[in-house]
Amino acid sequence: MPALTLGLAQIKTKLGAVQANLEKHLALIDDAAKAGVQLLVFPELSLTGYVLQDLVPTVACAPTPDDPVFSQLLAVSRARNLDLVVGFVDEDQRNRFYIASAYLSQGRVVHVHHKVYLPTYGLFDEGRFFAWGDAVRAFDTRFGRLGMLICEDFWHASAPYLLWLDGADVMLFASASPGRGLNSAPTLESARWVEHVLKAYASLFTTFVAHTNKVGFEDGLNFWGGAVAFDPNGDQLVQGPYHEEALVVTTLDLNQLHRTRARLPLLRDERHALVAREIARITAGSAGARDKG
Amino acid sequence: MTNISLDINTDLARQILTQFLREEITRTGLSRAVVGLSGGIDSALACCLAAEALGPHNVLAVCMPYRTSAAESLEHAQLLIAQLGVPSLTVPITDMAEPLLNRFPDMSNLRRGNIMARLRMIVLYDQSAAFGGLVVGTGNKTEIMLGYSTLFGDSAHALNPLGDLYKTQVRQLARALGVPAPILDKAPSADLWPGQTDEAEMGLTYARADQLLYLLVDQRYKPEECVAAGFDAGFVRTVVDRLRRNHFKRVMPLVAKLSNRTVGYDFLYLRDWGT
Numbered sequence: 001m002p003a004l005t006l007g008l009a010q011i012k013t014k015l016g017a018v019q020a021n022l023e024k025h026l027a028l029i030d031d032a033a034k035a036g037v038q039l040l041v042f043p044e045l046s047l048t049g050y051v052l053q054d055l056v057p058t059v060a061c062a063p064t065p066d067d068p069v070f071s072q073l074l075a076v077s078r079a080r081n082l083d084l085v086v087g088f089v090d091e092d093q094r095n096r097f098y099i100a101s102a103y104l105s106q107g108r109v110v111h112v113h114h115k116v117y118l119p120t121y122g123l124f125d126e127g128r129f130f131a132w133g134d135a136v137r138a139f140d141t142r143f144g145r146l147g148m149l150i151c152e153d154f155w156h157a158s159a160p161y162l163l164w165l166d167g168a169d170v171m172l173f174a175s176a177s178p179g180r181g182l183n184s185a186p187t188l189e190s191a192r193w194v195e196h197v198l199k200a201y202a203s204l205f206t207t208f209v210a211h212t213n214k215v216g217f218e219d220g221l222n223f224w225g226g227a228v229a230f231d232p233n234g235d236q237l238v239q240g241p242y243h244e245e246a247l248v249v250t251t252l253d254l255n256q257l258h259r260t261r262a263r264l265p266l267l268r269d270e271r272h273a274l275v276a277r278e279i280a281r282i283t284a285g286s287a288g289a290r291d292k293g
Numbered sequence: 294m295t296n297i298s299l300d301i302n303t304d305l306a307r308q309i310l311t312q313f314l315r316e317e318i319t320r321t322g323l324s325r326a327v328v329g330l331s332g333g334i335d336s337a338l339a340c341c342l343a344a345e346a347l348g349p350h351n352v353l354a355v356c357m358p359y360r361t362s363a364a365e366s367l368e369h370a371q372l373l374i375a376q377l378g379v380p381s382l383t384v385p386i387t388d389m390a391e392p393l394l395n396r397f398p399d400m401s402n403l404r405r406g407n408i409m410a411r412l413r414m415i416v417l418y419d420q421s422a423a424f425g426g427l428v429v430g431t432g433n434k435t436e437i438m439l440g441y442s443t444l445f446g447d448s449a450h451a452l453n454p455l456g457d458l459y460k461t462q463v464r465q466l467a468r469a470l471g472v473p474a475p476i477l478d479k480a481p482s483a484d485l486w487p488g489q490t491d492e493a494e495m496g497l498t499y500a501r502a503d504q505l506l507y508l509l510v511d512q513r514y515k516p517e518e519c520v521a522a523g524f525d526a527g528f529v530r531t532v533v534d535r536l537r538r539n540h541f542k543r544v545m546p547l548v549a550k551l552s553n554r555t556v557g558y559d560f561l562y563l564r565d566w567g568t
Contacts, residue, residue, distance in 0.1 A: 186305060219565050
């Protein structure tokens with residue numbers, strides 16, 4: 001598989017209006033298919049909007065073929081031969097609600113990631129409304145082995161590190177990142193922070209990293225868009241506009257993995273057994289420290 | 294003295310704030326705005342942003358002078374109205390204010406000022422219904438933090454593009470948006486009585502207050518760290534005290550909780566719910 005044409009959707013959403021958001025997804029999927037996109041990634045909670053609060057239980061769905069929302073997305077993934085990452089609220093069998101991203105391909109749900117880090121500080125209150133995911137796993141697709149993370153997940157270096165060790169050569173990150181930190185610079189601090197860490201991950205893990213983010217407003221919060229992708233050298237492949245809806249398309253030359261890792265064998269030399277030993281020692285030794293699980 | 298820059302990128306501020314006004318007004322089903330123009334820099338900037346966001350013909354500028362208002366206030370408002378090409382209306386509040394003011398002849402300036410601010414709110418909300426537009430607020434972050442506003446008066450509005458910009462930043466953005474020079478250059482005043490200026494009334498300068506608030510609020514400095522950074526201890530105490538004392542103006546009225554689900558505590562939805 002030498003190349004992957006990747007679409008990054010930066011969209012506005014209607015807060016709590018799943019049907020309206022689904023229709024927007026279907027329209028954009030149509031545009032993306034016409035543009036030759038093979039894999040289209042939507043932002044965090046793209047089917048629901050972000051600051052859901054007490055709307056959470058009313059907008060949840062299940063990533064299964066009999067779900068009225070997912071049945072349509074699965075059908076279109078098959079009909080348009082287009083893989084999808086969509087953001088939604090997942091309610092499990094025991095009625096716990098997760099911020100989730102699902103990878104859909106050719107009518108099947110290939111993988112679901114539950115957000116493992118829920119920011120509950122500053123302007124964020126996710127831990128109040130959502131359950132914490134408890135797995136970070138790469139998964140196989142027809143484009144190779146991929147990994148997904150959601151927003152705060154990738155502010156903890158361990159999450160992309162685990163995906164890297166688990167075989168992900170393309171990392172797909174989805175966010176609903178509120179814009180903040182206006183100063184004299186031409187972009188918001190929140191955008192610059194994200195771009196720094198994405199570039200760093202692409203460089204350190206010699207892997208592709210792509211990120212998309214919601215746009216528009218929810219009350220006074222702005223969401224800044226700015227979808228980007230970096231190649232395994234840490235070079236930026238594409239930059240979406242800030243604060244505007246867009247379908248951002250770029251082609252990943254997957255052979256770049258071979259060339260970069262031939263030059264820079266960081267993956268070959270990574271000593272994860274050493275990491276595991278040291279983490280076991282640190283965890284065992286920190287009797288006073290609370291284990292966050 | 295610690296070097297504190299409050300400079301903002303005005304292009305980015307302009308983009309976000311015009312999008313904010315357009316998106317948050319149109320998602321209610323409306324497409325128009327009403328702005329009370331005082332002749333000062335804050336309302337001038339709010340009006341510029343609204344005109345850019347919605348188109349000038351969708352913004353109604355309302356001037357509401359009282360008999361003691363400075364003549365130049367109205368002139369400056371007219372200057373901006375002419376520049377932007379927005380429809381406008383002048384509704385003097387004198388006839389509405391006098392019966393109440395005359396009933397209490399020994400009324401303090403504070404009470405008189407509050408009455409004027411609340412009468413202007415009544416006019417603006419009436420025009421909101423008549424014109425079919427949301428009332429755009431014009432209070433800046435400095436005023437909000439120091440509590441320099443009238444509750445249910447100038448603090449009453451549907452949405453506020455300026456509430457996270459300090460006065461210094463308002464001035465920078467107003468200049469970038471082409472607010473006329475006479476408005477940019479004059480001393481800030483609530484114009485509630487002749488010769489009043491904000492800075493004299495509060496006993497501080499916006500330049501210093503903005504820098505101190507930036508450290509206290511945005512950078513989370515402790516008061517003693519602000520003193521160590523070069524601010525006068527008495528000034529720091531005054532500002533910290535104003536911040537706390539005026540918090541009631543920044544929150545919704547208290548609801549006494551009795552049931553299992555109560556507005557403000559565990560009935561939680563954004564205003565944009567469903568839109």
